[in-house]
Amino acid sequence: MQHAKPLPSYLVQRYHGWKATTYAENAAWYRRLADEGQRPRAMIISCCDSRVHVTSIFGADQGEFFIHRNIANLVPPYEPDGAQHGTSATVEYAVTVLKVAHLVVLGHSRCGGVQGCLDMCSGRAPELETKESFVGRWMDILRPGYERIENVEPEDQAQALEHQAVLVSLENLMTFPFVKEAVEKKNLTLHGLWNDIGAGGLSCYQPEKGTFEPV
Structure with a gap:
């Protein structure tokens, strides 16, 4: 090479x-x-953003976390179509081979991928609409989340969509049969977190309230 x-x-x-x-x-x-070999207790799905440092946030040592990073910490729906699915393969390995006990989706503030999705879905980024845009087609995963926040005040939409990136990913995780089975057997728990980079804050999704609350 x-x-x-x-x-x-x-x-x-x-x-x-x-x-x-x-x-x-x-x-x-x-x-x-x-x-x-490795025996991680948890898998973390986080954004590629260089400002999000998962092991530092939790003070983790080598061998503690099985970490997967992609743009906007997204998990696609279960689609066994023969194509290459890096995120799906990582989830499968973590759940079926490593048998992690916890699977955490970690979103964050000022996410460029989420902002791109917001711009694309609102017509401000036509370049992301083209079939040649890998980023745009990846952010299509978040379109259902955008539909939920269309009526949110413009100044609050970015953070609302960052939260939706976490929730859409959690929902999509449950479309994977092996994830659903592990959750129903109580061998696996799912968690949704959002990190405020500037303030050093960490919030956890509380399903009974439908909100992200400080941990």
Whole structure:
């Protein structure tokens, strides 16, 4: 592959710093993880956004979380059509092989993907409507959520749709037969969270109230 280049020097320096400190101080734990395999208790589905740092938010160590990231933390509906479905494959592996006990969908404030969906659905981003737009076709998953917030005041729509990104994903998770079975057998619990990046806040969806409440 002719186009692959060496790592930027700052990443090389950071790696050597990690190897000499964090790894050196926990080498036995890393070897144990390598030898015994992973046994994460939870799967986290979060956004690709670089500002969302899942392990830092929860103070997690290596081996605790099985993490999947995509634009706007979306889960598509169950569609076994023979196409490539990275998110669906990750969910399947977490639930059927790793047998995680908790599956968390983590949304966040100022989400660019959600804003793109809002712009697309309201006619302000025609470039996302084209079939060539991977982002636009991915954000189609969130269209049902947009339909629920159309009557929300314009200044509140972005956050409302960020919440819907979490709820739509939770709803779609329950269309997967193996997820539904695990939930009904009480082997798996689903959780919806929303992170306020600027304030460092974390809210959890409360189905009995239909709202996101601070944890």
